[in-house]
Amino acid sequence: MGTEEQGYFTEESSTEVVTSRNAGAKSARLKEVMEVVTRKLHEAVKELEPTQEEWMDAILFLTRTGHMCNEWRQEFILLSDVLGVSMLVDAINNRKPSGASESTVLGPFHVADAPELPLGANICLDQKGEDMVIGGRILDIEGRPIENAVLDVWQANDEGFYDVQQQGIQPDFNLRGIFRTGSDGYYWFRAVKPKYYPIPDDGPVGQLLAALGRHPYRPAHLHYIIKADGFETLTTHIFDPDDPYIHSDAVFGVKESLLAEFRLMDDPAQAKDLGFDGKFWKVEHDFVLAPAR
Amino acid sequence: MGTEEQGYFTEESSTEVVTSRNAGAKSARLKEVMEVVTRKLHEAVKELEPTQEEWMDAILFLTRTGHMCNEWRQEFILLSDVLGVSMLVDAINNRKPSGASESTVLGPFHVADAPELPLGANICLDQKGEDMVIGGRILDIEGRPIENAVLDVWQANDEGFYDVQQQGIQPDFNLRGIFRTGSDGYYWFRAVKPKYYPIPDDGPVGQLLAALGRHPYRPAHLHYIIKADGFETLTTHIFDPDDPYIHSDAVFGVKESLLAEFRLMDDPAQAKDLGFDGKFWKVEHDFVLAPAR
Numbered sequence: 001m002g003t004e005e006q007g008y009f010t011e012e013s014s015t016e017v018v019t020s021r022n023a024g025a026k027s028a029r030l031k032e033v034m035e036v037v038t039r040k041l042h043e044a045v046k047e048l049e050p051t052q053e054e055w056m057d058a059i060l061f062l063t064r065t066g067h068m069c070n071e072w073r074q075e076f077i078l079l080s081d082v083l084g085v086s087m088l089v090d091a092i093n094n095r096k097p098s099g100a101s102e103s104t105v106l107g108p109f110h111v112a113d114a115p116e117l118p119l120g121a122n123i124c125l126d127q128k129g130e131d132m133v134i135g136g137r138i139l140d141i142e143g144r145p146i147e148n149a150v151l152d153v154w155q156a157n158d159e160g161f162y163d164v165q166q167q168g169i170q171p172d173f174n175l176r177g178i179f180r181t182g183s184d185g186y187y188w189f190r191a192v193k194p195k196y197y198p199i200p201d202d203g204p205v206g207q208l209l210a211a212l213g214r215h216p217y218r219p220a221h222l223h224y225i226i227k228a229d230g231f232e233t234l235t236t237h238i239f240d241p242d243d244p245y246i247h248s249d250a251v252f253g254v255k256e257s258l259l260a261e262f263r264l265m266d267d268p269a270q271a272k273d274l275g276f277d278g279k280f281w282k283v284e285h286d287f288v289l290a291p292a293r
Numbered sequence: 294m295g296t297e298e299q300g301y302f303t304e305e306s307s308t309e310v311v312t313s314r315n316a317g318a319k320s321a322r323l324k325e326v327m328e329v330v331t332r333k334l335h336e337a338v339k340e341l342e343p344t345q346e347e348w349m350d351a352i353l354f355l356t357r358t359g360h361m362c363n364e365w366r367q368e369f370i371l372l373s374d375v376l377g378v379s380m381l382v383d384a385i386n387n388r389k390p391s392g393a394s395e396s397t398v399l400g401p402f403h404v405a406d407a408p409e410l411p412l413g414a415n416i417c418l419d420q421k422g423e424d425m426v427i428g429g430r431i432l433d434i435e436g437r438p439i440e441n442a443v444l445d446v447w448q449a450n451d452e453g454f455y456d457v458q459q460q461g462i463q464p465d466f467n468l469r470g471i472f473r474t475g476s477d478g479y480y481w482f483r484a485v486k487p488k489y490y491p492i493p494d495d496g497p498v499g500q501l502l503a504a505l506g507r508h509p510y511r512p513a514h515l516h517y518i519i520k521a522d523g524f525e526t527l528t529t530h531i532f533d534p535d536d537p538y539i540h541s542d543a544v545f546g547v548k549e550s551l552l553a554e555f556r557l558m559d560d561p562a563q564a565k566d567l568g569f570d571g572k573f574w575k576v577e578h579d580f581v582l583a584p585a586r
């Protein structure tokens with residue numbers, strides 16, 4: 001009997017029998033991962049005592065989830081999202097010092113090569129939706145403005161669709177842009193008010209949500225990736241606190257500190273300055289970057 | 294804020310925030326399953342603290358595993374097998390009273406409609422391999438013979454292949470048969486000595502085994518499903534204790550009580566009686582059925 005062999009399988013010894021086989025693993029990290037994954041899986045099975053039929057249901061659910069994945073659709077990431085696992089991995093990897101802005105999930109709709117635009121540019125290229133102006137400062141943890149911070153912003157339109165979901169309907173790079181702060185750390189741009197949208201729910205994950213009595217919606221938000229030399233890159237959103245789904249984001253992305261204020265402005269002079277026609281939304285939100293580690 | 298809403302996601306509250314969303318689940322069992330699955334997943338993530346790259350590696354592993362599944366190949370069952378989860382589910386669903394024979398996994402090679410054969414029939418239809426005679430009694434827990442017990446047996450050939458893996462090479466129903474005991478509870482049949490074989494290892498699960506320094510082999514065995522009125526159906530194997538992989542079955546199917554003795558017989562008179570040419574293997578193994586619950 002080799003050193004990797006710890007006797008035969010029993011209900012009691014199951015985890016040890018299985019993980020002891022991994023003595024010759026090529027990577028210490030993989031060995032550690034499989035030790036924890038095996039132990040937690042066996043704990044779950046021992047707690048739930050699934051029937052053979054239930055276990056097969058789980059196998060077939062995972063199989064359908066895999067078959068749903070293609071170049072455009074990642075159903076296992078959706079599954080991770082709706083179980084709060086993506087947010088947990090994000091939280092673990094982005095613990096911030098007190099006072100720094102919090103992160104949230106990247107999401108699937110970022111594109112790498114959005115155009116860099118002058119401050120104040122309107123990222124809405126099709127004049128569709130309710131006008132909105134967004135601005136604020138990028139600060140360090142002592143409240144000092146950060147010059148040359150680069151903001152990569154993207155958002156859904158007034159119907160809850162990103163440009164990449166509506167190629168040929170929305171202009172390319174609609175509601176996306178890259179902005180750079182001046183010496184006052186200030187950023188601002190014009191856009192339209194985004195709308196809540198569903199995560200793709202025509203697959204196994206959508207069926208699971210329905211069976212759990214859960215809806216598939218994410219509350220309206222704007223995405224940001226903010227980079228500056230000497231600081232940790234911040235991947236985050238800001239959310240509309242008046243959104244109907246603000247307390248029940250399907251992917252658990254909302255954090256208290258990410259709630260912005262969306263004020264409806266009835267100010268003809270300011271509207272005229274901004275090139276807007278009538279009422280518009282105004283959002284002011286500062287971001288605080290943590291120092292690079 | 295609805296009753297299903299337990300505040301925003303934090304690292305600390307992650308499990309409660311996610312599972313509280315399932316208040317309206319359509320099935321109490323599904324709700325319980327998702328409560329345990331979510332909790333164990335979050336525990337695993339908190340213990341391992343995966344990087345974003347490691348988490349994506351896990352997503353992509355599951356995706357490849359799903360894509361490997363087709364009508365003939367169930368890679369998620371293989372994954373469950375090599376992590377000992379299939380055996381654990383089997384063990385939980387087949388706890389036997391003391392003295393009863395133990396179960397093990399069914400495996401993927403059972404076929405439903407094997408022919409019923411007279412006791413003593415030779416299930417080897419192609420005269421390939423080393424002759425073997427197998428016999429024993431089907432008993433109740435008090436040691437009394439069970440009449441009319443039905444044994445469904447199947448095995449790999451001398452090269453480790455089942456007939457269904459070699460259609461056109463092996464005859465249909467090679468090394469399969471259904472036998473029925475008489476009033477003495479005795480069964481016997483003739484066959485050939487089976488060989489160890491690998492589980493399918495050309496997919497993601499095989500790659501995982503290799504990375505863990507594990508081989509894909511199952512030690513030589515015969516499969517049995519034994520049914521009798523008034524008794525629990527027993528799905529099990531018997532194993533050759535001299536097999537090189539007997540202590541390291543890739544799917545953890547071996548139990549102490551499932552080891553049979555494979556004796557090499559040099560007995561020309563008995564060989565002649567059995568219609569064998571020279572030396573042959575002899576296996577004697579009784580099975581004890583638990584009363585129906």
Ligand SMILES: [Cu+2]
Nearest residue numbers: 247294295298
């Ligand atoms: Cu509420």
Ligand SMILES: [Fe+3]
Nearest residue numbers: 107109221223
């Ligand atoms: Fe989004």
Ligand SMILES: [Fe+3]
Nearest residue numbers: 400402514516
């Ligand atoms: Fe087998």
